[in-house]
Amino acid sequence: MDQIAVRGGQALSGTIPIAGAKNACLALMPATLLSDEPLTLTNAPRLSDISTMTQLLASLGAEVSDLQDGKVLAMSSHDLNNHTADYDIVRKMRASILVLGPMLARDGHAVVSLPGGCAIGARPVDLHLKALEALGAELDLRDGYVHAKAPGGLKGAEIEFPFVSVGATENVLMAATLAKGTTVLKNAAREPEIVDLASCLRAMGAQIEGEGTSQITIQGVERLHGATHPVVTDRIELGTYMLAPAITGGDILLEGGKIGLVGAFAEKLDQAGIHVSEEPGGLRVKRKNGRVSAVDIVTEPFPGFPTDLQAQMMALLCTADGTSVLEERIFENRFMHAPELMRMGAQIDVHGGTAKVTGVERLKGAPVMATDLRASVSLILAGLAAEGETVVSRVYHLDRGYERVEEKLGACGAQIERVQGV
Numbered sequence: 001m002d003q004i005a006v007r008g009g010q011a012l013s014g015t016i017p018i019a020g021a022k023n024a025c026l027a028l029m030p031a032t033l034l035s036d037e038p039l040t041l042t043n044a045p046r047l048s049d050i051s052t053m054t055q056l057l058a059s060l061g062a063e064v065s066d067l068q069d070g071k072v073l074a075m076s077s078h079d080l081n082n083h084t085a086d087y088d089i090v091r092k093m094r095a096s097i098l099v100l101g102p103m104l105a106r107d108g109h110a111v112v113s114l115p116g117g118c119a120i121g122a123r124p125v126d127l128h129l130k131a132l133e134a135l136g137a138e139l140d141l142r143d144g145y146v147h148a149k150a151p152g153g154l155k156g157a158e159i160e161f162p163f164v165s166v167g168a169t170e171n172v173l174m175a176a177t178l179a180k181g182t183t184v185l186k187n188a189a190r191e192p193e194i195v196d197l198a199s200c201l202r203a204m205g206a207q208i209e210g211e212g213t214s215q216i217t218i219q220g221v222e223r224l225h226g227a228t229h230p231v232v233t234d235r236i237e238l239g240t241y242m243l244a245p246a247i248t249g250g251d252i253l254l255e256g257g258k259i260g261l262v263g264a265f266a267e268k269l270d271q272a273g274i275h276v277s278e279e280p281g282g283l284r285v286k287r288k289n290g291r292v293s294a295v296d297i298v299t300e301p302f303p304g305f306p307t308d309l310q311a312q313m314m315a316l317l318c319t320a321d322g323t324s325v326l327e328e329r330i331f332e333n334r335f336m337h338a339p340e341l342m343r344m345g346a347q348i349d350v351h352g353g354t355a356k357v358t359g360v361e362r363l364k365g366a367p368v369m370a371t372d373l374r375a376s377v378s379l380i381l382a383g384l385a386a387e388g389e390t391v392v393s394r395v396y397h398l399d400r401g402y403e404r405v406e407e408k409l410g411a412c413g414a415q416i417e418r419v420q421g422v
């Protein structure tokens with residue numbers, strides 16, 4: 001298994017290009033199942049999660065080719081010959097559940113393995129299933145699989161989600177495009193990835209209004225056609241690299257970054273004493289003089305502070321002047337990076353969903369272990385600021401969501417290298 005070794009203490013300066021969003025791409029790819037015409041995604045990120053989704057779609061009979069070194073995904077689902085998403089693939093990645101809505105909507109039947117829990121929380125899919133039932137699907141949970149049927153096709157309905165779910169909104173949004181009549185989704189997720197999915201579906205001929213607000217209205221159509229769609233910029237990769245000059249000092253231009261993607265996060269950086277400005281080419285982040293200030297964080301659905309940046313923000317706050325309180329409200333077990341940061345000298349007290357971080361002058365390099373995707377990159381950020389060497393193991397988590405981390409940070413002066421196959 002690969003490791004990443006970081007030698008801390010360099011102020012970082014330069015330019016980092018931001019890729020297309022993993023989480024948008026993982027929802028856009030299953031949209032190919034809605035049409036028998038080709039769907040092409042440009043600006044796709046090159047990540048292991050995208051390869052897993054490719055594998056899943058291929059197992060259903062879709063053709064997926066990556067062109068231009070993986071930046072373009074050309075997909076076609078004209079010949080779906082299998083409607084079962086197997087446990088062996090689904091267990092690797094929870095976003096696999098997103099094939100359920102589209103297959104059911106197009107062909108009236110689908111069998112998808114239940115994804116099971118994961119490191120950051122139980123992550124059930126009950127909201128996805130209830131919403132599809134509201135569209136008329138008949139579901140049967142047997143042997144760890146959801147067996148879904150809609151013999152007469154899905155029918156539009158009004159669905160109010162009890163709380164915001166990104167994945168459930170995406171699954172039902174896709175399914176509703178081919179349902180008979182009108183579907184109204186209330187308390188829908190407002191994330192940029194939802195807006196991106198709606199815009200792709202519209203390019204395929206879907207009738208959708210209200211994406212980006214908490215009420216989305218979908219008028220079902222008979223069929224969807226082919227389209228080419230650029231994947232939106234990855235706001236989590238953007239936020240992660242915004243923290244690099246924040247934590248080390250320095251000045252970095254995040255190419256392609258836009259403030260609208262990271263509003264609540266940028267506001268917290270500003271409160272901490274980090275300067276963020278939008279330029280024609282992207283977002284520029286500079287650390288003002290001196291130590292950063294402590295700030296309190298509460299994770300919330302978009303447009304609130306994203307849970308996917310909580311671990312990275314914690315790394316920054318470990319060296320802030322004062323005590324910060326971080327409240328994690330989306331997932332029940334998303335502080336696994338805390339004990340690893342403590343190995344580097346951080347002072348953190350975790351009680352349930354709240355972590356109290358008392359800043360120290362300097363972190364110290366240590367061997368640490370990545371426990372999930374965002375936790376792994378938070379340890380790399382901490383390593384960039386720490387004295388001495390930090391070696392992060394289990395970086396396969398990192399490869400699920402960040403492409404070429406060593407190259408991107410290395411180009412800004414970081415001393416970082418991948419140690420292969422340790």
Ligand code: EPZ
Nearest residue numbers: 023026095123124125126127128164165166167308330331
């Ligand atoms: C998406 O997960 C992202 N994944 C996650 O990205 C992100 O952390 C999360 O949204 C929140 O922003 C993808 O887009 C592929 P949810 P998703 O449904 O859709 C509970 C990353 O690091 N819930 O909005 O699975 C759930 O357990 C990650 O890239 C139910 O109880 O998240 C969680 O507590 C990890 N029942 C909360 O809702 C359901 O049926 C929000 O989850 C669905 C969700």
